Amino acid sequence: MSIHTATTGVGQVTVEAKVIRADGRVDDLGTIAYWHRNPFKRLAWRIRRLLARTS
Amino acid sequence: MPFGTNTCVTTIGKAIAAKRHIGATPAQAEPNYIGIGTGATTAARTAAVGDTALSTAAESRVAGTSSNVTTTTTNDTYQTVGTITASAIRAVDEAGTFDAVTAGQMDISATFPVVNLASGDSLQLTMKKVFA
Numbered sequence: 427m428s429i430h431t432a433t434t435g436v437g438q439v440t441v442e443a444k445v446i447r448a449d450g451r452v453d454d455l456g457t458i459a460y461w462h463r464n465p466f467k468r469l470a471w472r473i474r475r476l477l478a479r480t481s
Numbered sequence: 482m483p484f485g486t487n488t489c490v491t492t493i494g495k496a497i498a499a500k501r502h503i504g505a506t507p508a509q510a511e512p513n514y515i516g517i518g519t520g521a522t523t524a525a526r527t528a529a530v531g532d533t534a535l536s537t538a539a540e541s542r543v544a545g546t547s548s549n550v551t552t553t554t555t556n557d558t559y560q561t562v563g564t565i566t567a568s569a570i571r572a573v574d575e576a577g578t579f580d581a582v583t584a585g586q587m588d589i590s591a592t593f594p595v596v597n598l599a600s601g602d603s604l605q606l607t608m609k610k611v612f613a
Contacts, residue, residue: 437613439488441591448601458593459488
């Protein structure tokens with residue numbers, strides 16, 4: 427038998443944004459800030475964001 | 482540290498989550514107040530766990546609508562959604578959630594590329610914290 431304690435913490439934090447213009451138009455900016463416990467997922471998000479900006 | 486895009490739960494935010502476990506009516510207030518700011522770029526600040534406030538807060542905080550939503554497993558995510566209307570031209574580059582409408586403690590800190598708002602424009606922010 428092994429002693430095991432499950433650990434739970436914050437694994438991901440995201441901030442999503444929408445700008446609602448005074449004239450009613452809506453600009454959906456999507457996820458504007460992202461953090462994941464896994465550094466590879468953080469890197470992947472940054473690369474995707476960079477590609478989206480340059481395309 | 483120069484300005485950079487990031488978001489995190491602050492060290493105080495971890496304590497907020499822990500304190501919310503205590504009692505049927507926790508003494509710790511819910512961190513559902515959303516604030517925005519315009520000073521992260523100038524302050525060369527990237528969101529970090531030691532943050533306690535925005536660099537330059539703009540507009541009044543709003544009480545977000547909070548709920549539990551599902552990211553990976555059922556109800557594993559705390560979400561708060563709030564909309565803040567700009568009373569003047571704003572270059573928003575930081576946001577946070579707090580446990581009070583003024584002052585209080587910061588739970589989530591975020592810095593991001595500038596979102597330009599004209600007077601009368603509104604910014605709807607959805608802040609999510611996934612426990613996994």
